[in-house]
Amino acid sequence: MQVTNRTYEFQGVSLTELATEYGTPLYVYNSEKILSQYKRLHDAFSGVNVRIKYAAKALTNQAILKLLKGAGAGVDVVSIQELQLALKAGFDKKDIMFTPNCVDFSEIEEAVGYGVQINIDNIPFLKQFGQVYGSSVPCCVRINPHIDAGGNVKIMTGHKGSKFGISIEQVNEIYEVVDEYEILVNGVHVHSGSDFKSADAFVRAAEVVYSVAMQFDKLTFLDFGSGFKVSYKEGDYVTDIEELGKKMTDSFNAFCLNYGKKLDIWFEPGKFLVSESGMLLVTCTVIKETPACNFIGVNSGLNHLIRPMMYGSHHDIVNVSNPDGDKKMYTVVGYICETDTFGSDLFIEETKAGDIIGLKNAGAYGFSMSSNYNSRFRPAEVLVHKGKHQLIRKRETMEDLLKNQIDVEL
Ligand SMILES: *Cc1c(COP(=O)(O)O)cnc(C)c1O
Numbered sequence: 489m490q491v492t493n494r495t496y497e498f499q500g501v502s503l504t505e506l507a508t509e510y511g512t513p514l515y516v517y518n519s520e521k522i523l524s525q526y527k528r529l530h531d532a533f534s535g536v537n538v539r540i541k542y543a544a545k546a547l548t549n550q551a552i553l554k555l556l557k558g559a560g561a562g563v564d565v566v567s568i569q570e571l572q573l574a575l576k577a578g579f580d581k582k583d584i585m586f587t588p589n590c591v592d593f594s595e596i597e598e599a600v601g602y603g604v605q606i607n608i609d610n611i612p613f614l615k616q617f618g619q620v621y622g623s624s625v626p627c628c629v630r631i632n633p634h635i636d637a638g639g640n641v642k643i644m645t646g647h648k649g650s651k652f653g654i655s656i657e658q659v660n661e662i663y664e665v666v667d668e669y670e671i672l673v674n675g676v677h678v679h680s681g682s683d684f685k686s687a688d689a690f691v692r693a694a695e696v697v698y699s700v701a702m703q704f705d706k707l708t709f710l711d712f713g714s715g716f717k718v719s720y721k722e723g724d725y726v727t728d729i730e731e732l733g734k735k736m737t738d739s740f741n742a743f744c745l746n747y748g749k750k751l752d753i754w755f756e757p758g759k760f761l762v763s764e765s766g767m768l769l770v771t772c773t774v775i776k777e778t779p780a781c782n783f784i785g786v787n788s789g790l791n792h793l794i795r796p797m798m799y800g801s802h803h804d805i806v807n808v809s810n811p812d813g814d815k816k817m818y819t820v821v822g823y824i825c826e827t828d829t830f831g832s833d834l835f836i837e838e839t840k841a842g843d844i845i846g847l848k849n850a851g852a853y854g855f856s857m858s859s860n861y862n863s864r865f866r867p868a869e870v871l872v873h874k875g876k877h878q879l880i881r882k883r884e885t886m887e888d889l890l891k892n893q894i895d896v897e898l
Contacts, residue, residue: 496808496846498767498872503808506877507769507844510868513788514769515855517547517880519555519873521765522851526559529716529757532733536740537752541585543714544570546758546852547766551871551880553577556761564756568595571602585711585756587630587677589652600625607677607711609653611661618669628675628711631656633696635680635689653678659700666704673704679713679756685725687732690715691739698743707747710740711754718763720802720849727760759852766851768793768867769808772843773823781819784839786830789822791861793847793854796830801849805831809844813837820845824862855881863889 496503498518506516529540541564542556548570553563554577562583563574574584584604588595593616599606600621608614609630617627632653654662666673680693690712697710716727736753744750770786777783795801805820807813815835822828830847839845858866865884870877 496806496811498877499875501872501875501877503767503769503846504844506870506872507771507808509877510870510879511883512769512771512844513786513792513867515850515867515869516767516769516877517552517762517851517869517871518765519871522552522555522762523559525757525761525764526556526561528729529755529760530560532729533737533753533755535733535737537750539583539709539752539754540761541583541711541754541756542761543756543758544574545856547762547854547856548573549855549869549871549880550577551878552762553579555871555873561761562754565604567591568598571599571604575602585628585754587679587756605675607675611654611658611665614654614662614665614671615669618665618671621671623670623672626672626674626706628677628709629654629662629673629700630677630679631659631697631700633678633680633693635693635696656696656700659703662700663703672706674707675709675711675754676701676704676707677711677713677754679711680715684715684717684727687728687735690732691735694736694739694743698746701743702747707749707751709752709754710743711756712736714755714757714760716757716760718759718849721804761852763849763852766849766854768847768850768854770845770847772839772841772845774841775839781833782817784818784820784836784845785823786820786845787823788867789824789862789864790826790828791822791824791864792858792867793830793850794857794859795853797828798857803831803850804848805834805836806846806848807837807839807843808846810837810839813839820847860884860889865889 541562543564545566557578563579564585565571565574581603586599586604587607607628607630630653632655634656676697678697684690719726740753770788772784773787774785790797816838817833818836819832820830868883869881871880
């Protein structure tokens with residue numbers, strides 16, 4: 489029989505022991521995976537001045553932010569609150585990029601007050617930015633290259649119908665506004681969404697950025713966003729980072745030569761850095777055999793991990809407490825009073841009530857999208873780092889649920 493227990497521990501720390509010690513549902517993160525993903529991406533771009541800005545929205549725990557800061561990352565934030573969390577974690581303002589979408593302009597002014605890099609993604613705000621700041625504060629412009637990157641339609645952002653970025657068909661308006669107010673454009677940004685199908689599609693989007701970038705003479709960086717695909721199941725297509733590194737390095741160096749100045753190249757991965765590091769540990773509450781299938785019911789649901797229901801993400805699911813069990817076909821469902829299937833018809837080691845079940849690839853957009861739906865507490869979070877485990881967020885309590893409610897006499 490295949491010995492699989494290697495999968496069910498992080499840095500020698502047994503995941504069943506973590507479940508026993510901290511209880512379930514529990515998010516656990518493996519720092520080694522985060523750091524190795526960071527290094528892999530960094531190494532692939534060793535031929536250019538690369539800066540990796542972690543997209544904080546994927547997982548905003550202070551411990552994770554500090555870990556990535558320690559590795560040398562900057563951070564990309566999409567709200568004032570994320571900006572403040574990044575500052576609290578110790579990021580320098582110059583390493584923070586603020587990339588909001590459809591926020592109130594006052595948020596942009598607040599971010600300018602913090603002294604971070606501003607990224608603007610619509611023409612009215614670019615105009616307003618010019619009126620308020622003229623050339624006194626630099627900004628980056630976010631372009632929508634109208635490239636269908638492939639992948640999941642709900643997380644695509646660079647196609648024509650997307651709300652993100654300034655359409656490539658409106659670049660002349662950008663140039664006019666920039667000229668009129670003498671705006672200091674120091675960067676051009678594109679984020680074509682997740683799950684790029686090939687390095688060539690990435691390079692194609694880059695070429696659109698180059699054509700826009702040539703019109704600005706004070707650039708210091710080009711930001712190519714993210715979109716690196718990670719593996720969700722065996723045999724999955726993943727972005728070949730090394731191939732992408734080679735192709736983009738050649739393409740970027742050729743651009744810099746043409747531009748007449750060596751610029752920095754930025755990326756903003758979220759999922760690539762933290763997805764595979766995380767597992768959501770839950771407990772099997774019941775095995776329900778029906779004429780249709782065998783359900784594993786667990787003590788968690790879409791309140792803790794919404795991605796499968798929201799956009800059909802696949803998560804491999806394993807029985808952490810029975811790694812050597814024979815595999816059987818199960819459908820894993822949560823306890824929420826709404827359909828909350830985590831995975832259908834998956835082969836999982838034989839399971840009985842009380843077993844610890846692990847949902848893989850839960851590091852990105854897991855905890856950060858969690859809620860109190862059904863008045864459940866959000867899970868605790870544990871980081872395994874240097875072979876040791878530590879609690880990085882407590883499980884919520886009734887007090888948290890009532891904290892902002894006002895007790896009124898009726
Ligand atoms: C969400 C987001 C990212 C990260 O996307 P991933 O798919 O998690 O890598 C990067 N840049 C911007 C602007 C984003 O909004």
